[in-house]
Amino acid sequence: MHIAVAGNIGAGKTTLTTLLAKHYKWNAQFEDVVDNPYLDDFYTQMERWSFNLQIYFLNSRYRQILKIRESGKNVIQDRTIYEDAHIFAPNLHAMGLMTNRDFENYKSLFELMETLVQPPDLLIYLRSSIPNLVNQIHKRGREYENSISIDYLSRLNERYEAWVNTYEKGNLLVIDVDNINFVDEPEDLGQVINKIDAEIHGLF
Numbered sequence: 001m002h003i004a005v006a007g008n009i010g011a012g013k014t015t016l017t018t019l020l021a022k023h024y025k026w027n028a029q030f031e032d033v034v035d036n037p038y039l040d041d042f043y044t045q046m047e048r049w050s051f052n053l054q055i056y057f058l059n060s061r062y063r064q065i066l067k068i069r070e071s072g073k074n075v076i077q078d079r080t081i082y083e084d085a086h087i088f089a090p091n092l093h094a095m096g097l098m099t100n101r102d103f104e105n106y107k108s109l110f111e112l113m114e115t116l117v118q119p120p121d122l123l124i125y126l127r128s129s130i131p132n133l134v135n136q137i138h139k140r141g142r143e144y145e146n147s148i149s150i151d152y153l154s155r156l157n158e159r160y161e162a163w164v165n166t167y168e169k170g171n172l173l174v175i176d177v178d179n180i181n182f183v184d185e186p187e188d189l190g191q192v193i194n195k196i197d198a199e200i201h202g203l204f
Helices: 013-024 039-044 046-071 081-094 100-114 130-140 150-165 186-203
Strands: 002-007 027-029 075-078 122-127 171-176
Touching: 002 013, 002 150, 013 027, 013 075, 013 122, 013 186, 027 046, 039 046, 046 075, 046 081, 046 100, 081 100, 081 150, 122 150, 122 186, 130 150, 171 186
Parallel strands: 002 075, 002 122, 027 075, 122 171
Antiparallel strands: none
16 A cells, blocks of 8 residues: 655655554655755755756656555655646746756656556645744754745645645545644544544545
8 A cells, every 4th residue: 555645845744654654554755855965956046956856856756656566565655756746846947947948858757757657545635834834844944944935835835735626646635734733742643543544444
């Protein structure tokens, strides 16, 4: 079984992925942030590095999906290949931070990859307001994220909502994270797990 957690920067994807992997004894696949050679440069000079960054993520996530399917194990994945293609790359293009030529090249490559991958059995979308995202980003204190603007986060949020509202690739569970604290409140985590249980039982 392949479960994926989607959501904007700071929504709590990695944290929830970790907690759910522990609870269900699933294998966790995380976003390649630590070893990503483009992230620092991208946040310093978005226009120059946007295409390189997006290609790196696309490659990384495609490899992850192939591994997930080959493993035959229950896996939970932190962020999906679809978010790059439907949210991050089009947003950079719309903001004038990725050229038409690069964007068309990127889209063409994604469309080819998409024909070769299966969507997750369940997609969990963490819905969050901008103030909550900003709070979480500041709290975790990643240096390269200091320059992320409210405008950038807002644009991403709008695209996330548009994407989720038209998502039909498989089962979808939307969790509003503004008023829950699954890190410090076991009851809140329990509520999330109950919702996931209901979805998973529907898969079999």
